[in-house]
Amino acid sequence: MNLEKAGFFTKAVHAGEKPCPLTGSHATPIYQTSTFVLKRNVEQPPTTEWRTAYIYTRAGNPTHTVLEEKMAILEGGEAALATASGMAAISTVIFTLLKEGDQIISSDTLYGSTYTLFKEIMPKLGVKTVFVDATNPANMKNALTNKTKMIFIETPANPTMDIVDIRAVSEIANESDAKVVVDNTFMTPYYQRPMELGADAVVYSATKYLSGHGDTLGGIVVGSRNFVMEVRRTLALTGGVTNPFNAWLIVRGLKTLALRMDKHSENAMAVAKFLSEHSKVKKVLYPGLPSHPQHELAKKQMRDFGGILAFEIKGGMKEAYTMMEKVKLCRCAVSLGDTATLIEHPATMTHRMIPQEERLQLGITDGLIRLSIGIEDSNDIIVDLDQALK
Numbered sequence: 001m002n003l004e005k006a007g008f009f010t011k012a013v014h015a016g017e018k019p020c021p022l023t024g025s026h027a028t029p030i031y032q033t034s035t036f037v038l039k040r041n042v043e044q045p046p047t048t049e050w051r052t053a054y055i056y057t058r059a060g061n062p063t064h065t066v067l068e069e070k071m072a073i074l075e076g077g078e079a080a081l082a083t084a085s086g087m088a089a090i091s092t093v094i095f096t097l098l099k100e101g102d103q104i105i106s107s108d109t110l111y112g113s114t115y116t117l118f119k120e121i122m123p124k125l126g127v128k129t130v131f132v133d134a135t136n137p138a139n140m141k142n143a144l145t146n147k148t149k150m151i152f153i154e155t156p157a158n159p160t161m162d163i164v165d166i167r168a169v170s171e172i173a174n175e176s177d178a179k180v181v182v183d184n185t186f187m188t189p190y191y192q193r194p195m196e197l198g199a200d201a202v203v204y205s206a207t208k209y210l211s212g213h214g215d216t217l218g219g220i221v222v223g224s225r226n227f228v229m230e231v232r233r234t235l236a237l238t239g240g241v242t243n244p245f246n247a248w249l250i251v252r253g254l255k256t257l258a259l260r261m262d263k264h265s266e267n268a269m270a271v272a273k274f275l276s277e278h279s280k281v282k283k284v285l286y287p288g289l290p291s292h293p294q295h296e297l298a299k300k301q302m303r304d305f306g307g308i309l310a311f312e313i314k315g316g317m318k319e320a321y322t323m324m325e326k327v328k329l330c331r332c333a334v335s336l337g338d339t340a341t342l343i344e345h346p347a348t349m350t351h352r353m354i355p356q357e358e359r360l361q362l363g364i365t366d367g368l369i370r371l372s373i374g375i376e377d378s379n380d381i382i383v384d385l386d387q388a389l390k
């Protein structure tokens with residue numbers, strides 16, 4: 001069967017996988033090895049005389065290949081690369097695309113570590129980042145110069161759920177030689193396909209929905225064959241590779257991605273509606289609510305609205321902490337995309353590295369609470385939040 005024409009659920013189960021030709025093993029084997037015994041191949045010229053398809057796990061491993069082939073097909077990209085974490089995916093793309101003197105234009109609301117990487121680490125290498133409010137693509141256009149080599153967007157943005165118009169930004173980038181890279185962690189390829197909207201590459205924290213069970217770290221880069229080949233070379237040289245067991249966990253998680261995403265999304269909508277009517281809640285940020293300022297854009301570029309939402313509790317830090325200490329089912333933890341509902345306080349947890357003034361400007365207030373809605377029964381999540389708010 002031509003898997004490229006199959007539906008998402010079929011691709012998620014079968015892409016990249018086939019029974020082991022040696023043993024018939026149905027499940028993908030975990031090739032837990034650092035190195036591969038090289039075979040003499042007299043057909044090959046002397047320099048590559050002793051080779052197999054794999055040489056050393058830092059440069060590639062058959063379990064990683066299964067994950068990479070599955071992700072490339074799910075995303076509709078030519079190729080994919082597995083990395084040790086989402087941050088390894090992002091940093092390896094940056095090291096591939098940028099050199100001293102180049103500039104990044106980035107949406108201003110980002111996962112905290114991505115923001116700090118751009119703001120603190122990249123300038124040491126001579127790469128400056130211009131942060132713009134990307135909810136208005138004209139800001140991207142105005143910031144574009146001949147030094148811009150990458151436009152980076154995270155949409156929906158962590159934690160404010162701002163939406164960036166991927167097609168509009170990609171069209172702006174077409175006027176330059178900047179590559180558009182989208183962090184699609186919140187949506188996954190099941191709900192949002194940035195490359196179909198014109199982006200050049202997509203990055204993921206596979207730690208979240210792709211693996212889906214909160215038990216592993218991982219990252220993915222998807223793009224054209226040539227781009228991924230270049231990023232693979234950077235990765236082999238910089239060392240942020242995944243390991244066979246983590247790759248295997250992500251392969252397993254991906255098989256149920258669509259089922260989980262639909263449940264996360266259905267639950268998040270129920271919780272968003274509940275919170276938006278609650279007397280202790282000032283506002284709810286969820287793209288699925290008509291009150292979200294970019295609800296129409298979200299409907300256009302996303303197939304559904306996903307499992308993450310944020311809300312601002314009336315009061316501030318004290319009220320937020322009091323509420324978070326009272327939850328019983330929801331777990332107070334950073335990360336997201338887990339089967340369990342996780343609750344966190346961006347201002348003092350995931351986004352604490354952002355200076356207070358900038359954080360407040362971005363809307364990450366002291367009363368803002370982020371929820372990663374799990375796949376429990378929505379009513380149980382609501383009952384728990386309700387008793388904590390009371």
Ligand SMILES: Cc1ncc(COP(=O)(O)O)c(C=O)c1O
Binds near residue numbers: 088111204207217336
């Ligand atoms: C949107 C987003 N991108 C990237 C990352 C970084 O991923 P990792 O923790 O796997 O390095 C995170 C982590 O929370 C995230 O939320």
